[in-house]
Amino acid sequence: MWPDRRLTDLLHIDHPILQSPMAGAATAALAAEVSNAGGLGALGSAEMTPDQITSAVADLRGRTNQPFNLNFFVGDAPVTDPAVLARTRDRLRPWYATLGLGDPPETLPDLGPSFDETRLALLLDLRPAVVSFHFGLPPAPALAALKAAGILILSTATTVVEAQALEAAGIDAIIAQGYEAGGHRGSHQPTAPAQGVGTMALVPQIVDAVSLPVIAAGGIGDGRGIAAAFALGAAGVQMGTAFLSCPEAGTDPARRTLLARATETDTMMTDAVSGRSARAYRSAYATAMEATREPLPAFLQLYGLTDPMLEVGQDDVASFHLYGQAARLNRPLPATDLMRLLVAEARAVFRSLS
Amino acid sequence: MWPDRRLTDLLHIDHPILQSPMAGAATAALAAEVSNAGGLGALGSAEMTPDQITSAVADLRGRTNQPFNLNFFVGDAPVTDPAVLARTRDRLRPWYATLGLGDPPETLPDLGPSFDETRLALLLDLRPAVVSFHFGLPPAPALAALKAAGILILSTATTVVEAQALEAAGIDAIIAQGYEAGGHRGSHQPTAPAQGVGTMALVPQIVDAVSLPVIAAGGIGDGRGIAAAFALGAAGVQMGTAFLSCPEAGTDPARRTLLARATETDTMMTDAVSGRSARAYRSAYATAMEATREPLPAFLQLYGLTDPMLEVGQDDVASFHLYGQAARLNRPLPATDLMRLLVAEARAVFRSLS
Secondary structure: OOOOOHHHHHHOOOOOEEEOOOOOOOOHHHHHHHHHOOOEEEEEOOOOOHHHHHHHHHHHHHHOOOOEEEEEEOOOOOOOOHHHHHHHHHHHHHHHHHOOOOOOOOOOOOOOOOOOHHHHHHHHHHOOOEEEEEOOOOOHHHHHHHHHOOOEEEEEEOOHHHHHHHHHOOOOEEEEEOOOOOEEOOOOOOOOOOOOOOHHHHHHHHHHHOOOOEEEEOOOOOHHHHHHHHHOOOOEEEEOHHHHOOOOOOOOHHHHHHHHOOOOOOEEEEOOOOOOOEEEEOOHHHHHHHHEOOOOOOOOOOHHHHHHHHHHOOOOOOOOOOOOOOHHHOOOOOHHHHHHHHHHHHHHHHHHHO | OOOOOHHHHHHOOOOOEEEOOOOOOOOHHHHHHHHHOOOEEEEEOOOOOHHHHHHHHHHHHHHOOOOEEEEEEOOOOOOOOHHHHHHHHHHHHHHHHHOOOOOOOOOOOOOOOOOOHHHHHHHHHHOOOEEEEEOOOOOHHHHHHHHHOOOEEEEEEOOHHHHHHHHHOOOOEEEEEOOOOOEEOOOOOOOOOOOOOOHHHHHHHHHHHOOOOEEEEOOOOOHHHHHHHHHOOOOEEEEOHHHHOOOOOOOOHHHHHHHHOOOOOOEEEEOOOOOOOEEEEOOHHHHHHHHEOOOOOOOOOOHHHHHHHHHHOOOOOOOOOOOOOOHHHOOOOOHHHHHHHHHHHHHHHHHHHO
């Protein structure tokens, strides 16, 4: 039924529907069900320890013998200017007070590069069918080693130039991520929250610029969005938010309730939680930080200051509930049923257009 | 060939392709060619005097006997807090200096409501087939008078709530405008530049919320986008940027050159030129004003301060060159040929999906 089989052929899957590797929300149970239903399940492995990755993969392999995707961030060890840290601590003090916390921490976590030799060695050992990267790609030797091991490589582009860079690096398919998408924007360099190209505009421009299969992501919530992605020239879709309401997802109950009444306007793009732009539920903290923008600590190090705020659990004040602009289209179905429904819906739209 | 004929039947047109009523760029020649080619041509009449409207309509009617659309802004007479004016003059002083201008004007233009009794009377006299409104709708008696005169009424929604309000007011079809779109966002209340829902996410949510035909706008540059809009449930599209490169458009030569090398990233959303958010070519002025946001003079009154800057003609410093995120897809063809190509492309995509 799929009008373009490049992606399904490449990934050896029945349906060109990739589940986004949402850290935390994407459990082994969810990924396995998506893969078993003919899509490509994924695990956000960026913030897992090697032991956690090993055990999650074992869990996954106990549940499915189909291909799946492990996702990693790339990026050098983050470094923050002490003056920026001092200024950000001052800006966060009122929020700490509001949330009944003491003083913001004086130091930031000391972090290495996001994708390191340990993780590379682990992947060469675990050999998932697919590895995807966010924020660009690891160095060429790492890519070459993964390719030599027969692992397919995906990465995200938010612009045409990024897509061309990914193609030049020799990966297998490109995820074109529009502004609608929940979670971190996969831009290869940090971008301001207001910067972003919508999926409708982005996908055909990337399709025209590269010869690799393009996977559309951002704002796709049901079979209509899947069919629209194919109309734009994509060979598949990546959907995250749609799976957050599946019982297999790691979404906590309060946030399931919130998703059940989500609207298209209750998220915003913010870099004030992690240090890079991400689409998340609109909080008072993120809104205030966006109103007057100043330099922030480096990506991931900023969590050292914001994690205590998030842990309080007052989502309207400060939170990082990541979801996209089509959450209203979510259906709280088991992943297998949701996959079946998405395929049937897309098929019905294809028929209705002919 | 169109899988949904609600809009073509409603508007008595062959092809559900509406040309955006871009003030200045949309000439009578452009609108007439679009209408003659089976679409719906439009004139941005918001900033024309009644005499200019009368003469533009006569010009149009000399060129086509097909339906066309006259577009108006709605909004009360703008009022600006004197403190906001003073502060904005201070913020603009360095830009005036950079551009070799003197002091910013001390007063703002005294403006009436955007859509007034004179314009209503004029429309009842001119009786265009279609009138569209931006930023909401005029009061109910004006709407009723237009309807009684047999004029079809369109307006823009940027959210589901706005679409529901338009349906409740009794108009004929809704333009769902995504964040990708060039020009002013049609939000019923002013919004911050970073706020906006992408077309891919917005269209199906509005389609689900109303029973009126929905016209997708924003990021649609060729037949792929048109087909995608139908996949999302739209009954038609509105395209502006695509027509800016037609010889019939009022686009000036320097800007045609710029459009010929446009990318998906060279626009930004700014409210620092007119007082409401609009997508325009990225200028140093708009970028700086966005970096630290402060209250601005009211919509349209702000032009009193910014027009002198725009008139200098240094587009990279300060400009209001309005276009959307799919400008790279533009083809510099006569409008008739572009219309024919768009229809053929959409048809080819529909076939390829079946």
